[in-house]
Amino acid sequence: MSSNTANRSRHPWLSSVRLAGLSVLALVTALTLTIEGDDPRPDPDNRDLVSTLQPSSTATGVTWQVFSDQGKLDYDVSAKQLEQYPSQQLMKAANPIVRMASQEKYPWVLRADRGVISRRRDTLEVADQYNQMTLQGHVQILRQSDTAKKQMMLSTSQLHIFPTEQRAQTDMPVFLEHERFTTSSEGFDLDLETGALIFAQNAHARVTSKLFLRD
Amino acid sequence: MLRRRIRISSRAVWLGCLVFLGSAARAENTQDASASQLTIEGDSAVFLQEQNTIEYVGNVVAFMDGMRIVGDRVLVEMNADRIERITTNGAPATFWQKRHATARDTTAAANTIVFLPDSSLLELSGSASLKQDGNEVSSALIRYDLTLGQLDAGSPNASQERVRMQLRVPTNSTQRSSEEP
Numbered sequence: 522m523s524s525n526t527a528n529r530s531r532h533p534w535l536s537s538v539r540l541a542g543l544s545v546l547a548l549v550t551a552l553t554l555t556i557e558g559d560d561p562r563p564d565p566d567n568r569d570l571v572s573t574l575q576p577s578s579t580a581t582g583v584t585w586q587v588f589s590d591q592g593k594l595d596y597d598v599s600a601k602q603l604e605q606y607p608s609q610q611l612m613k614a615a616n617p618i619v620r621m622a623s624q625e626k627y628p629w630v631l632r633a634d635r636g637v638i639s640r641r642r643d644t645l646e647v648a649d650q651y652n653q654m655t656l657q658g659h660v661q662i663l664r665q666s667d668t669a670k671k672q673m674m675l676s677t678s679q680l681h682i683f684p685t686e687q688r689a690q691t692d693m694p695v696f697l698e699h700e701r702f703t704t705s706s707e708g709f710d711l712d713l714e715t716g717a718l719i720f721a722q723n724a725h726a727r728v729t730s731k732l733f734l735r736d
Numbered sequence: 737m738l739r740r741r742i743r744i745s746s747r748a749v750w751l752g753c754l755v756f757l758g759s760a761a762r763a764e765n766t767q768d769a770s771a772s773q774l775t776i777e778g779d780s781a782v783f784l785q786e787q788n789t790i791e792y793v794g795n796v797v798a799f800m801d802g803m804r805i806v807g808d809r810v811l812v813e814m815n816a817d818r819i820e821r822i823t824t825n826g827a828p829a830t831f832w833q834k835r836h837a838t839a840r841d842t843t844a845a846a847n848t849i850v851f852l853p854d855s856s857l858l859e860l861s862g863s864a865s866l867k868q869d870g871n872e873v874s875s876a877l878i879r880y881d882l883t884l885g886q887l888d889a890g891s892p893n894a895s896q897e898r899v900r901m902q903l904r905v906p907t908n909s910t911q912r913s914s915e916e917p
Contacts, residue, residue, distance in 0.1 A: 664785070673785070697783070701814050702790070704781065716785030722794060728781040730790065732812065734819055734853040735772040 576604035576613070587684065596621040596684050598638070598654070611639040619654065619682065621713055627664055627672070629713055631682065631689070634658025654682040662689065662711070674698045675709070675718075687714040694726070704730040774800045774822070774853070776810055788814045798822065798851075802834040803882065805849055822851040828863065833882065835869075842868045844880065856882040864889075870904035 584599040600614035617636035621629040633656035640652060662675040677695040682688075689711040697704040697718070707726040710719045720728045779794025789811060796810040807826030814820055831844040847862025858880040860866065865874035866887060875889040876897050889899045 699783075701819055702812075704783070704790075706781070718783040718785070720781040720783075722780040728778050728792060730776045730781070730792075730812075732774040732776065732819055732822075733772060734774055 577607050578605045579603065594622055598636075600636070609639075611637055613637055617654075617656065619656070621682075621684065621687075623687075623713060623716075626716070630663045630665065631656060631661070631680070632663075633660040633680070652683065652685050654684070656680045656682065660691075664716070672700070675711070677709075687712065689713060692723075695720075702730050702732045704728060774798060774819075776812070778810065788816075790814075796824065798824065804832045805851065806830045807849065819853050822853070824849040824851070831858065831860070831866075835885075839869050842866070842880075842885070844878070846878070858882055872902040873899065875899040 580603045582601065583603045584597055585603070586597040587595045589595050596619060598614065598617055598619050600617040602615040604613045606612065614636040615634075617631075617633055619629075619631040619636075621631070623629060635658050636654055636656045638654050657679050660677050660680045662677075662680070664672045664674075675695060675697050677691050677693045679693045680689055680691045683690075690709070692708040694707050695705070695709050704720070705726075706720040706728040707723055708721060710721065711717075712719075776792055776796065776798045778792030778796040781790055781792045783790040791812070792810045794808070796807050798805045798810055805822075805824050807824035807829035809825045811823045811825075812819060812821075813823070825848050828845040828847055829849045831842075831846075831849055833842040835841050844858070844860055844864070844866040846860035846864035848860070850859040850861075851857075852859070860878040860880065861876065863874075864876065864878040865872060866878050866880060866889075867873075868885070868887070873887060873889045874897075876891040877889070879888040881887070889901075891897060891899070
């Protein structure tokens, strides 16, 4: 027993001088933290940062409709939650569903896990304040016929939509399902007005389709 | 002597035709021409919903079990129920079909190759040629039945090139003499 006590007393970390020093250091740290925590005013620089990171307004279960100059419904966006960030000129949507009217044709329905509605940097029109949507996550683009039979469905992980131009575009891998064929590629450009879908040539992947010749 | 020679040569041609069409009639059992799925690969593609067409451009390859078509451009035309027509253009577009182990593969080339899936027909036009089991046919237009392996060569109008046929005549003397009456 006595030998154990002797060993302990020789241990450098358990010397009384060091213990006292550590205690003082801990006390000073605790006091400093308390003083800082008592100050209710944030740093002005941080205040700006915080305000840009915080939405100015939020809404749940919303539907946002956009009409043309002639008063026709161009598209609507419904989302579980919508957050507005005016300083960044963007809105964030959770589980957005975009319905885009197509002139005398079946509408497009675009779904995603999340979306960002923003302003394109290259536009100056005030009316086009929010003229670009970026859908992310599991993005699906569907066009249904009147019989509710699936006509075509595109799947990708990111999609840029330009409603005023009636155009959607991605550079990500894409999979197209049609009644008569499937196609996989990387990137596409979709004309939402005419339904023309372009799989452009790229260095990473070729366009591959499987055609179903018989039912 | 001359009459005998003519008779022998006419029999050889007739024999050649039989070999050509006979081998064609022994259609590929191993290859499933009526396979239900065709794969198409291209550098780029455009799908037009209104027209119900999809067009592939750049090193396009269309293939299914035992068959391959290669060209610069492939247009797939659909209707509400089915794939109607697959048109391949090239300089030239080429076709290959695997045959059974004892026969040589069928190959073809033309400026345009149209594949009609419903009837399993192939229409080759524009400097068309088809080689089957060593026999070769060239014509302005060749129709080839993928299932039966039968062909029909001709010209849409008389001014175009005539049908030219090169038949592989067996040279084995034993075989020839045994086939003579």
